[in-house]
Structures are given as structure tokens and as C-alpha cells.
Amino acid sequence: MRYLPKSPADRAEMLEAIGVPSIEDLFATIPEEFRLTRDLHIPRQHAESEVLDVFRAFAANIASGDPAELATRPASKPFASFLGAGAYRHYRPVIIDSLIQRGEFLTSYTPYQPEISQGTLQAMFEFQTMICELTGMEMANASMYDGSTGAAEAVMMAVRVTGRDGAVVARTVHPEYREVLRTTVQHQGIPVSEVGFIRETGRLDLAALEAAIADDTACVLVQSPNFLGVVEDVAAIAEIVHKKGALLIVSVAEAVSLGIVKPPVEADIVSLEAQSFGVAVAFGGPYCGVIACKEKFLRQMPGRLVGETKDRNGKRGFVLTLSTREQHIRREKATSNICTNQALVAMMVTIFLTVYGKEGLRELAEQNLAKAAYLRSEMEKAGAKPLFSSPGFNEFAVGLPAAAASVNETLLSQGIIGGLALAKWYPELGEAAALWCATELTTKAQMDSATTTVKV
Amino acid sequence: MEETKFIGTPRKATTHVSQNEGLMFEKSSAGKKGYRLPLLDVPAVDAAALLGEAVRTDGLGVMPELSEIEIIRHFTRLSTWNYAIDLGMYPLGSCTMKYNPRINEAVARLEGLAEAHPYQPESLSQGALGIMKMLSDALIEITGMDTITLQPAAGAHGEFTGILLTKAFHTANGNPRTKVIVPDSAHGTNPATAAVCGYQVANLKSNALGMVDLAELEKMVDEDVAALMLTNPSTIGVFESDIHKISDILHAKGALLYMDGANMNALVGKTRPGDFGADVMHLNLHKTFSTPHGGGGPGSGPVACKKILEPFLPSPVLKTNPDGTLGFDYNRPQSVGRVRAWYGNFGMFVRALAYILANGPDGLRQTTEDAVLNANYLRSKLEGTFELPYKTRSLHEVVFSDKLQAKNGVKTGDMGKRLIDYGFHPYTVSFPLVVNGAMMIEPTESESKEELDLLVDALTQVAREAEENPELVKNAPHTTRLQRLDETGAARKPVLRWKAPVSSTELTANTAAKEW
Numbered sequence: 004m005r006y007l008p009k010s011p012a013d014r015a016e017m018l019e020a021i022g023v024p025s026i027e028d029l030f031a032t033i034p035e036e037f038r039l040t041r042d043l044h045i046p047r048q049h050a051e052s053e054v055l056d057v058f059r060a061f062a063a064n065i066a067s068g069d070p071a072e073l074a075t076r077p078a079s080k081p082f083a084s085f086l087g088a089g090a091y092r093h094y095r096p097v098i099i100d101s102l103i104q105r106g107e108f109l110t111s112y113t114p115y116q117p118e119i120s121q122g123t124l125q126a127m128f129e130f131q132t133m134i135c136e137l138t139g140m141e142m143a144n145a146s147m148y149d150g151s152t153g154a155a156e157a158v159m160m161a162v163r164v165t166g167r168d169g170a171v172v173a174r175t176v177h178p179e180y181r182e183v184l185r186t187t188v189q190h191q192g193i194p195v196s197e198v199g200f201i202r203e204t205g206r207l208d209l210a211a212l213e214a215a216i217a218d219d220t221a222c223v224l225v226q227s228p229n230f231l232g233v234v235e236d237v238a239a240i241a242e243i244v245h246k247k248g249a250l251l252i253v254s255v256a257e258a259v260s261l262g263i264v265k266p267p268v269e270a271d272i273v274s275l276e277a278q279s280f281g282v283a284v285a286f287g288g289p290y291c292g293v294i295a296c297k298e299k300f301l302r303q304m305p306g307r308l309v310g311e312t313k314d315r316n317g318k319r320g321f322v323l324t325l326s327t328r329e330q331h332i333r334r335e336k337a338t339s340n341i342c343t344n345q346a347l348v349a350m351m352v353t354i355f356l357t358v359y360g361k362e363g364l365r366e367l368a369e370q371n372l373a374k375a376a377y378l379r380s381e382m383e384k385a386g387a388k389p390l391f392s393s394p395g396f397n398e399f400a401v402g403l404p405a406a407a408a409s410v411n412e413t414l415l416s417q418g419i420i421g422g423l424a425l426a427k428w429y430p431e432l433g434e435a436a437a438l439w440c441a442t443e444l445t446t447k448a449q450m451d452s453a454t455t456t457v458k459v
Numbered sequence: 460m461e462e463t464k465f466i467g468t469p470r471k472a473t474t475h476v477s478q479n480e481g482l483m484f485e486k487s488s489a490g491k492k493g494y495r496l497p498l499l500d501v502p503a504v505d506a507a508a509l510l511g512e513a514v515r516t517d518g519l520g521v522m523p524e525l526s527e528i529e530i531i532r533h534f535t536r537l538s539t540w541n542y543a544i545d546l547g548m549y550p551l552g553s554c555t556m557k558y559n560p561r562i563n564e565a566v567a568r569l570e571g572l573a574e575a576h577p578y579q580p581e582s583l584s585q586g587a588l589g590i591m592k593m594l595s596d597a598l599i600e601i602t603g604m605d606t607i608t609l610q611p612a613a614g615a616h617g618e619f620t621g622i623l624l625t626k627a628f629h630t631a632n633g634n635p636r637t638k639v640i641v642p643d644s645a646h647g648t649n650p651a652t653a654a655v656c657g658y659q660v661a662n663l664k665s666n667a668l669g670m671v672d673l674a675e676l677e678k679m680v681d682e683d684v685a686a687l688m689l690t691n692p693s694t695i696g697v698f699e700s701d702i703h704k705i706s707d708i709l710h711a712k713g714a715l716l717y718m719d720g721a722n723m724n725a726l727v728g729k730t731r732p733g734d735f736g737a738d739v740m741h742l743n744l745h746k747t748f749s750t751p752h753g754g755g756g757p758g759s760g761p762v763a764c765k766k767i768l769e770p771f772l773p774s775p776v777l778k779t780n781p782d783g784t785l786g787f788d789y790n791r792p793q794s795v796g797r798v799r800a801w802y803g804n805f806g807m808f809v810r811a812l813a814y815i816l817a818n819g820p821d822g823l824r825q826t827t828e829d830a831v832l833n834a835n836y837l838r839s840k841l842e843g844t845f846e847l848p849y850k851t852r853s854l855h856e857v858v859f860s861d862k863l864q865a866k867n868g869v870k871t872g873d874m875g876k877r878l879i880d881y882g883f884h885p886y887t888v889s890f891p892l893v894v895n896g897a898m899m900i901e902p903t904e905s906e907s908k909e910e911l912d913l914l915v916d917a918l919t920q921v922a923r924e925a926e927e928n929p930e931l932v933k934n935a936p937h938t939t940r941l942q943r944l945d946e947t948g949a950a951r952k953p954v955l956r957w958k959a960p961v962s963s964t965e966l967t968a969n970t971a972a973k974e975w
Contacts, residue, residue, distance in 0.1 A: 133522060177800065234513045
């Protein structure tokens with residue numbers, strides 16, 4: 004096996020040093036009845052070139068991964084996609100992959116030994132700094148699994164901070180985030196109630212929100228831009244939430260929006276999905292969640308944090324810090340059971356943000372805004388009706404001239420993946436409702452072609 | 460005058476120059492660019508007009524402005540300050556720091572996989588689903604279980620999912636139960652997970668051999684116990700030979716056996732948890748199945764289980780349609796719910812499957828055998844130099860203690876730090892908690908005899924230094940860019956982000972315009 008660096012002679016010599024006649028003796032503690040005496044029934048050992056062939060077949064949409072099928076069935080690549088809905092296709096500068104594939108980043112362990120982990124630690128400190136700047140928060144952790152689990156962790160954090168136990172969630176938070184939230188908090192005795200949106204604007208129903216917040220409500224979770232693409236009035240929401248003594252958590256699923264949309268500075272906690280910053284959509288993961296918050300809530304923050312310090316010669320350095328919150332120290336009393344973060348993905352995000360920087364993030368966001376505005380107006384000309392009047396970023400909900408499923412089927416026959424049909428989660432919007440997204444990668448030609456098809 | 464840095468001679472490493480590098484924010488200057496966007500092919504828009512009050516006005520003052528070469532150098536320089544598997548061995552017990560094959564990275568970046576959108580039609584996702592199916596089938600066979608979910612994002616998230624399955628199972632049988640038993644040798648995530656799932660944690664003391672105390676377990680297990688969370692091989696690297704008795708004790712009272720699969724690298728191809736009585740377990744793809752640790756993540760924590768738990772798996776579940784195509788089944792009325800958006804860390808599934816294909820059944824078995832061979836070789840070479848608290852045959856890792864060196868005031872943490880000067884990453888320090896001054900070593904299969912001999916040599920020299928010049932060890936490392944860092948200070952006054960230095964002469968417009 005090519006990954007194993009031992010010759011048969013090495014193995015024999017080592018067994019002799021150990022003082023056992025055969026390798027089986029080293030497994031003697033496993034009761035014989037449970038020892039596997041046959042080969043595992045898994046695919047045979049593949050050469051590297053064969054591994055590549057199998058995955059090329061998978062990448063060409065062949066379910067069996069059989070390269071023989073690839074020869075007879077060349078795959079056709081979709082021409083364009085208008086899907087967003089929490090997973091956004093943005094350009095990934097090539098230096099991201101050149102840099103994160105350096106073995107010192109790719110194959111290093113969690114930086115518990117700061118003397119030989121300063122590279123990862125300094126980059127994570129830079130990451131935390133940029134996330135604070137983008138979200139308008141004072142503190143950010145060094146990443147969570149993703150936006151869905153991060154939002155659930157943020158709710159549990161708010162429960163710890165306030166000592167209250169209920170959560171109110173906007174129905175315009177990503178439906179899958181809400182599912183994860185329910186799974187996660189139900190065993191902590193945290194009741195979750197939902198608040199709807201105004202049909203005309205697509206924004207949170209503020210009167211309903213006010214009515215939904217009870218004396219024991221710990222927090223309100225909203226998303227902005229919300230799942231339907233609409234930017235929420237965070238300041239107005241915050242006023243209502245804070246008046247009732249609860250915390251406001253704002254989830255941001257489309258991080259690129261922060262280049263042009265005012266950050267949710269009125270929030271107490273921001274839960275960000277940073278996938279848009281240089282992370283491939285990759286069928287849903289790995290992505291990069293982050294929790295950012297006001298400084299006063301720091302001690303209840305879950306996940307790893309990197310802090311600045313000095314070594315004993317007075318040189319600046321960085322360490323993982325405040326680990327007394329974490330499971331490896333606190334065990335069952337920890338703020339969360341989380342251990343792993345998304346360090347390498349956070350590194351991609353850090354590099355992406357450095358590439359675009361101060362000017363580029365705004366310019367990038369402006370291009371997204373312009374593309375979506377064009378698509379929206381062309382869709383309107385094609386007979387589709389935008390469902391909401393409030394401003395959005397790079398996504399918008401429309402009522403198509405026919406059921407979204409059938410429009411999408413027609414589009415697909417032209418090699419176009421249409422927007423996401425919304426009826427599954429929002430039946431009240433009807434079968435024709437769909438969520439369309441355009442990013443800087445969406446070309447005018449693709450949009451024109453799609454809107455022409457929608458019209459027919 | 461050059462201070463004495465070594466009594467012995469490090470054979471693996473020599474100090475050399477590394478580049479200094481500040482924070483990116485300190486290098487930034489206005490007007491530099493590392494990007495260029497394509498020409499806008501649609502009419503430009505007035506953001507302020509479109510967004511109204513929601514438009515951003517603060518100017519993102521802290522964000523850096525750097526050119527591409529500076530960005531490349533910045534991160535490349537940082538990278539050289541890291542230790543990594545690609546540089547040498549990580550003897551980190553319980554972490555399974557094995558080689559991360561590069562073909563895994565290559566296939567994960569194939570366009571049809573990296574650019575697959577999670578909401579694209581299932582008809583276009585057959586390849587991605589095929590990967591999930593092939594990986595699921597392989598992991599079910601490797602664990603001897605009946606079914607699996609790939610959704611959990613990491614090991615601890617897998618534990619959470621597994622305990623939720625357990626809870627749903629008991630609830631369906633009329634009583635969710637109140638307690639989860641966790642041995643004192645367990646990873647910290649185990650008790651934290653049980654607590655997050657709403658269970659009380661009952662701590663089980665290990666016996667004199669560091670194993671589950673059957674009599675004690677029998678006393679503890681009653682109809683309030685939902686499960687025992689057991690790491691097997693245990694965190695001292697020893698197989699629980701009484702595993703079937705443990706499982707019988709639990710099953711007799713209707714409790715389940717949860718297996719923490721952190722140490723699965725000792726078992727693959729040699730024995731199967733499903734055969735020895737485990738009901739549910741998680742795997743760490745970033746340990747056993749070679750996906751990169753990447754400085755702390757991403758992980759991936761699939762949960763495999765017996766048929767009795769299948770109705771409760773997180774939704775959606777992978778299914779084969781009547782026409783042979785693959786799809787997701789969302790109609791799961793008894794499901795514990797979703798634990799993560801979409802389907803899990805798909806990119807890690809690709810890498811883990813590439814590893815399994817590159818190995819095949821023979822390669823995986825040889826891998827396990829080599830991992831166990833390496834640990835036992837180190838044990839035989841180092842026993843005597845360091846105290847070995849538990850003498851039972853080791854599998855993939857061995858736990859020594861600092862007892863012999865502690866009499867000179869040298870602790871496990873000191874010797875771990877000293878290993879850095881000899882060119883190694885420290886072993887796992889002070890874990891498991893059942894061993895006082897633990898030195899936990901897991902070499903994995905990825906180390907050659909030469910690398911193992913270098914570690915033996917380094918540790919032997921460190922032990923000698925602990926006798927002859929304890930201060931040298933206690934103040935280690937001496938050869939790194941930075942020496943021991945003030946962690947207490949970092950926690951007392953946390954500085955978690957960079958702030959522009961406040962200068963009386965130069966107050967930038969951006970800083971002034973900030974509204975928070």
C-alpha cells in the first residue's frame with residue numbers, strides 16, 4: 004500500500020524488537036469471536052489514476068462512479084444556475100487553493116501548541132478581526148461548523164446570557180437553519196416560536212414580533228438578507244427586542260452582502276455563514292460558520308478563540324484562549340460540546356477577504372446588486388412578478404408565469420438551473436413562487452437566455 | 460553569549476532562518492489591490508438608491524489593501540511557522556494524525572463536485588449522491604452496522620446525533636430515561652454531549668487496569684440509564700476485552716452501547732463494533748479516514764447504527780429509487796430532525812472515499828496493523844525510560860506517565876514542549892485524566908521505522924536532560940520563533956482582534972465616520 008512507509012524487513016525487525024512472533028499477537032486482546040477473518044467487502048485497492056477515473060465519473064454525474072460509463076455517456080454541464088438560498092456561487096481566486104494546500108496549513112493540527120502553530124493562530128486572529136469589522140460586532144470566534152449549527156449555538160448562548168429560556172424565530176430564517184435549531188435546542192427545554200412576514204414587503208411582521216416576545220424570551224433570531232432575499236430593518240427589530248429585555252441574534256447567510264448592506268450593529272449576536280467568501284458550494288459543505296457578539300457576552304461564546312499575548316521575551320504572539328469555556332476543560336459544564344472548528348475553511352475566508360480587501364468587497368457586492376437588479380427587471384418584463392417591495396441584495400422571490408417546478412423543468416431542458424421553488428417551505432406563496440439569485444459570476448447572456456425561456 | 464540549548468544532539472531538526480511578518484492590517488496601504496473584477500455587463504446601479512437606509516456607509520476601514528504578491532508572501536510566511544504532518548510525525552494520542560493523501564484534494568476539487576449546488580435537481584446530483592452511497596456502504600461494512608447518516612459536521616456533532624438517536628429510541632419505547640454513563644477516561648466531548656442532549660452524566664470509575672469496571676457498571680445500570688458512551692479501544696489504547704459483557708449488562712436493562720469511534724484506527728479490517736455489541740457509533744473522517752485536520756477543522760462525524768435506530772436518523776436519508784437512481788427521503792416522521800443544513804461536510808466524504816478506494820480491504824487491514832505495530836514498537840523502546848502505568852497490551856496508542864521525571868520537577872508538559880526542540884510536535888499532554896502526568900503517544904501507520912527511531916532517540920535524550928539539567932526542559936522550547944507564551948495573560952485581558960493604533964496626528968476619515 005503506497006501510503007505505508009515500511010518494508011517487510013522493517014515490520015519483521017519491529018516485531019522482533021517488540022518480542023512477538025506475529026502481528027496477530029498484537030491483537031490478542033480482541034476476543035477471537037469478534038476478530039474479522041475475511042476481507043472487508045469494499046472496493047478493491049485502486050491505483051491513483053484509477054481513483055481519479057472513478058471520481059471523474061462521479062463528477063460527470065454517474066451514480067456508480069464507473070469510469071466505463073463515462074466513455075459511453077459524456078456528461079453535459081449545465082449552462083447556468085440561478086440557485087442561492089444559503090449556498091452562493093462566487094468567484095474563488097486561485098491563490099486561495101494554492102495557499103491552503105500548503106502542507107503547513109492543510110496538515111497541521113489544532114494550534115494547542117502555540118510555539119509551533121503561530122501561522123494558523125495569527126491567520127485566525129486576522130480572521131476574527133475582519134469578521135468583527137464586517138459584522139459590526141466587537142468579538143468573533145475562530146469559526147463554527149456552519150451557519151445552521153452556528154445559529155442554534157447562538158440561541159443557546161443567548162439563553163445562558165439572559166437566564167431566560169425561550170426563542171422567537173423569524174419564518175424568514177433559512178428553513179433548514181430553523182430545522183437544525185429545533186433539533187438542537189429542544190433537549191435543553193428551550194421553546195421556539197415563529198413569527199411570520201408581511202406579504203407586501205417580505206420583512207418580519209413587527210407587530211407579531213412584539214406580541215410573540217414574552218417575559219421569559221431569551222432571544223429573537225432573524226436573518227438579513229432573509230431567506231426570501233429581503234434586507235430586514237434590523238434597527239426597528241432591535242428596538243422591539245431590547246425593549247422586552249431579550250437579545251437580538253442576526254443570522255447572515257450571504258456574507259458578500261456585508262460589502263454593501265449596513266451591518267447588523269444593533270444586534271447582540273451575529274451568526275454568519277461565511278461560505279460566500281471563497282468557499283466552494285461543494286454540495287453543501289464544508290462551510291464556515293462564525294459567531295460574533297458584543298464584548299460583554301464573550302464569556303458565554305462557544306467555540307475556539309484566538310487571543311494576542313506575548314512570549315517570555317516580550318515578543319507578540321497568539322494563543323487559543325478562554326478555553327475554560329470548552330468541553331476539554333469543563334466537560335459536562337461546558338458552554339457547548341463543540342470541539343472541531345472549520346480552521347482550514349476559515350483560512351480560505353481570510354485569504355478571500357485579504358484579496359478583495361476594503362475596496363474590493365464593496366465593488367464585489369455592488370456587482371452582485373447590479374446583476375440581481377438586472378435579472379429582476381428582466382424577469383418582470385418576462386411576466387414574472389417580484390413578490391416583495393423591500394430592497395434585497397442578490398436574491399429575490401418572484402411569482403413565475405407558471406408553477407415553478409414546471410418552469411424549472413423547461414429551463415433544465417435548455418441547460419439552465421432555475422431558481423429555487425419556494426412552495427415546499429412557504430405554501431402560502433403558491434406554486435409559482437421561486438427564489439432567484441444572481442452573483443458576479445452570472446452573465447447577462449445567461450440571464451437573458453433564462454428570462455426568454457421563462458416568458459414562453 | 461549563546462546560551463546552552465542542548466545536552467543531547469537533535470538528529471531530526473536544525474534551526475534555520477524564518478521570515479518575520481506582521482499582521483496584514485499593519486502592511487496595508489490605501490490604493491493597493493489584490494483583485495480585479497470583470498467588466499460589469501449589466502447597467503451599474505446606485506446602491507444608496509436601491510438599498511436606502513440599509514446601505515453600508517462605514518468604508519470598512521480595517522479591511523486590508525494589499526497586492527497579490529504581498530498576500531502570497533503573507534500567508535506563505537505564516538505557514539512556515541506551523542508544524543505539520545508533511546514536516547514530520549505528530550505523536551498526538553487520540554488525534555490520529557496520519558498522512559493526508561494529495562489525491563483526496565485533487566478529486567475534491569473536480570468541477571462537477573466542487574461546484575455542485577446542494578439544491579440542484581437530484582437528476583443532476585447522481586454523481587454526488589453516488590459518492591455518498593459508496594462511502595455509506597463502505598463505512599457500514601467497516602463498522603459492522605446496519606445503517607448510517609453522514610450529516611454530522613464533526614466528531615462531537617456525531618456524538619450529539621448518536622445520543623439523540625438513543626433518546627428518540629427510548630422515547631419511542633415509552634421512557635426517554637435520564638442518565639448517560641461516561642467513563643472517567645473519556646474525551647471531554649462525551650460528557651458535554653450528554654449534557655447538551657439533556658441527560659445527566661453519571662461518571663464511571665475505571666478499574667485498576669484502566670478498563671471498565673464490570674461490577675461497578677452493573678451497579679450503575681438501571682432503567683434510568685439511556686446509554687454508556689464508551690471509547691474502544693479506550694483512551695489508554697487498550698481494547699475492552701469484556702466488551703460483550705459490557706454490552707450484555709446494558710442490553711439487559713434496555714440501555715444502549717454508544718461507541719466513540721475516535722480510536723477506530725486500531726480496528727478497521729480487524730474487528731467490527733457492530734459485531735461486538737455497539738448499537739451506535741460515530742466516526743471521525745478526519746482521523747481514521749485521512750481527511751486533513753487543517754489546523755483544527757473541518758471534520759466530519761458520520762454516525763453508524765443498528766437497524767433499531769434507523770427510523771430516527773436525521774432527515775433527509777439517502778435512498779435508492781425504484782428506477783435505480785439515488786435521491787433523498789425527507790418523509791421521516793420519527794426522525795430526530797436535522798442536525799445540519801443540507802447533507803453534511805460533503806467535501807470530506809469525497810476525500811474519505813478516495814482514501815478507502817486507494818487502500819482497498821488489504822490496504823486498510825495493513826494500515827491498522829502498521830498503526831498497532833508502530834505503537835507497540837514505541838512502547839517497547841520507551842518502557843523503562845518512562846513509567847508505563849498500565850501494562851495491558853496496547854493497540855494503536857500507548858500512555859506513559861511523567862512519574863520518573865516528575866521527581867526532578869519535570870512534568871509531561873515540559874517534556875512535550877522540549878520535543879519541539881528535537882523537531883517533533885508534542886505528544887498528547889495530561890490526557891487521559893485517569894493517568895497522572897499522562898504522555899499519550901499515537902504514532903499512526905504513517906511513520907517509518909526511521910521516524911519512530913528518531914522519536915525514541917529524542918525522547919530518550921529529553922529524559923536524560925530531565926535528570927541532568929531539568930531547567931533546560933522546564934523552559935523549553937528554546938529554538939522556536941517564540942518561546943513559551945503567556946496564556947494566563949491572554950485569558951485575563953483578552954485581545955481578540957486588531958485595532959488600528961490611535962494616533963493623535965493621523966485620524967483617518969474612516970475611523971471618524973464609524974458609527975459604532
